[in-house]
Amino acid sequence: xxxxxxxxxxxxxxxxxxxxxxxxxxxxxxxxxxxxxxxxxxxxxxxxxxxxxxxxxxxxxxxxxxxxxxxxxxxxxxxxxxxxxxxxxxxxxxxxxxxxxxxxxxxxxxxxxxxxxxxxxxxxxxxxxxxxxxxxxxxxxxxxxxxxxxxxxxxxxxxxxxxxxxxxxxxxxxxxxxxxxxxxxxxxxxxxxxxxxxxxxxxxxxxxxxxxxxxxxxxxxxxxxxxxxxxxxxxxxxxxxxxxxxxxxxxxxxxxxxxxxxxxxxxxxxxxxxxxxxxxxxxxxxxxxxxxxxxxxxxxxxxxxxxxxxxxxxxxxxxxxxxxxxxxxxxxxxxxxxxxxxxxxxxxxxxxxxxxxxxxxxxxxxxxxxxxxxxxxxxxxxxxxxxxxxxxxxxxxxxxxxxxxxxxxxxxxxxxxxxxxxxxxxxxxxxxxxxxxxxxxxxxxxxxxxxxxxxxxxxxxx
Numbered sequence: 251x252x253x254x255x256x257x258x259x260x261x262x263x264x265x266x267x268x269x270x271x272x273x274x275x276x277x278x279x280x281x282x283x284x285x286x287x288x289x290x291x292x293x294x295x296x297x298x299x300x301x302x303x304x305x306x307x308x309x310x311x312x313x314x315x316x317x318x319x320x321x322x323x324x325x326x327x328x329x330x331x332x333x334x335x336x337x338x339x340x341x342x343x344x345x346x347x348x349x350x351x352x353x354x355x356x357x358x359x360x361x362x363x364x365x366x367x368x369x370x371x372x373x374x375x376x377x378x379x380x381x382x383x384x385x386x387x388x389x390x391x392x393x394x395x396x397x398x399x400x401x402x403x404x405x406x407x408x409x410x411x412x413x414x415x416x417x418x419x420x421x422x423x424x425x426x427x428x429x430x431x432x433x434x435x436x437x438x439x440x441x442x443x444x445x446x447x448x449x450x451x452x453x454x455x456x457x458x459x460x461x462x463x464x465x466x467x468x469x470x471x472x473x474x475x476x477x478x479x480x481x482x483x484x485x486x487x488x489x490x491x492x493x494x495x496x497x498x499x500x501x502x503x504x505x506x507x508x509x510x511x512x513x514x515x516x517x518x519x520x521x522x523x524x525x526x527x528x529x530x531x532x533x534x535x536x537x538x539x540x541x542x543x544x545x546x547x548x549x550x551x552x553x554x555x556x557x558x559x560x561x562x563x564x565x566x567x568x569x570x571x572x573x574x575x576x577x578x579x580x581x582x583x584x585x586x587x588x589x590x591x592x593x594x595x596x597x598x599x600x601x602x603x604x605x606x607x608x609x610x611x612x613x614x615x616x617x618x619x620x621x622x623x624x625x626x627x628x629x630x631x632x633x634x635x636x637x638x639x640x641x642x643x644x645x646x647x648x649x650x651x652x653x654x655x656x657x658x659x660x661x662x663x664x665x666x667x668x669x670x671x672x673x674x675x676x677x678x679x680x681x682x683x684x685x686x687x688x689x690x691x692x693x694x695x696x697x698x699x700x701x702x703x704x705x706x707x708x709x710x711x712x
Contacts, residue, residue, distance in 0.1 A: 254279040254639060257338045259329055260348035261285035262292020263621055264611025266312050268346050268628040269321045275636050281321045282658060287381065288326045288670040288702040289678060290316065292350055296378045299405045300420035308621060316672055324659060325670035326703055330579035332667045341658050343645045344606045344635055347578065351588060351612040355572035357397065361525030366391065366537030370398065370406050370570035377409055379423040381699035386425070389433035391565035395540040397522050398570030399442035400450040404459060406568050407438045411465045411512045421686065421693045438514045439562055441542055443521040444553045446497045447480035453492035459514060460500065466508035469500040473518035479551025519545045521555065525567050539563050573617035589616050595631025606644030608635055674706030681705050
């Protein structure tokens with residue numbers, strides 16, 4: 251009997267950690283790691299702001315895992331288009347889905363589809379040089395609203411307000427730097443539905459906001475309220491206490507004393523009720539304001555509307571209210587929560603496990619948690635996969651002894667799919683580092699998919 255064969259779909263941290271844990275839990279397992287992009291690392295490469303090199307350094311640890319050679323990277327493969335899940339299940343004993351969550355969660359308010367209303371996930375993909383988004387972005391607003399109370403909202407606000415020259419040492423692509431340099435922005439308003447103690451900012455990310463050159467952070471004392479739920483949250487979490495302390499210090503500053511050319515305003519106890527539009531000279535309605543309702547805390551850390559409505563003049567709105575998973579053809583999907591139904595990573599169909607099919611990461615549990623959670627999450631999934639292997643559950647029907655096993659890589663090449671590999675990633679990465687060296691940066695990211703693929707397959711692309 252041949253060794254166990256497992257396909258892992260998604261080469262971000264969730265998929266890489268699952269592959270690594272699997273290789274150590276069941277030594278000798280043949281592992282193929284698929285990704286729809288020509289390069290690995292998922293949201294570490296395409297979801298972390300370029301001015302956060304500390305977080306992007308996680309790539310170094312992931313590099314070591316993939317560089318060992320016991321996990322085969324197969325990139326530039328679209329699941330459901332280039333190969334179906336059912337085909338993977340025919341060729342592998344188990345399939346682990348680690349496709350993440352890259353869509354914006356919905357915000358159900360009037361005006362959400364107006365020109366000038368954007369999803370934060372799309373904007374993050376743009377400034378991180380994702381190959382599947384347009385190369386340009388409409389940065390025409392002087393005043394901007396960001397809806398959300400998490401780190402993505404802070405990333406969006408900071409990237410919008412930060413002067414491009416202060417991003418020059420990062421891996422920011424040239425087209426992004428040019429776009430940001432032309433932005434006329436002066437004020438970015440961040441709106442949170444609840445109070446400071448309920449904000450989901452990390453202390454470090456929040457403090458960094460106060461050190462952006464020529465950008466003032468303005469917090470309004472009237473937005474501060476603490477109920478019993480807030481006191482309990484601060485008592486239970488040192489991180490919450492640190493966030494509240496930082497915000498309180500900023501609230502003591504006089505907004506009239508702000509002297510920077512750009513400002514980030516943090517507003518609490520405001521819930522969005524409408525994105526207001528006004529017709530322009532061409533008769534097309536575009537974003538002109540964000541209408542919010544003042545809220546109050548209810549005693550348990552939740553909030554309710556007060557009926558007081560506030561209009562903040564803005565010309566663009568960014569929705570940073572969370573990420574949402576995408577369905578995979580041939581796989582059960584929970585449209586309400588944006589995840590694959592599962593029990594401990596075992597994919598469920600009508601409440602029953604689908605033999606040999608697993609999930610891990612954000613597509614398993616939703617877009618919450620940090621890298622550490624992703625690793626423990628992968629451990630649970632692989633532990634259950636290993637238990638199923640031990641019990642003989644889910645193993646595909648074996649071909650006759652001595653019959654030839656079909657190599658999926660060869661199958662994809664026959665279909666004309668320009669597959670990229672680990673060796674190709676090393677070539678692309680070396681090219682990006684060489685571009686960066688010329689400019690005194692760690693790397694300059696290559697953006698076009700065709701160029702990424704060509705650099706990864708030099709002997710196969712004319």
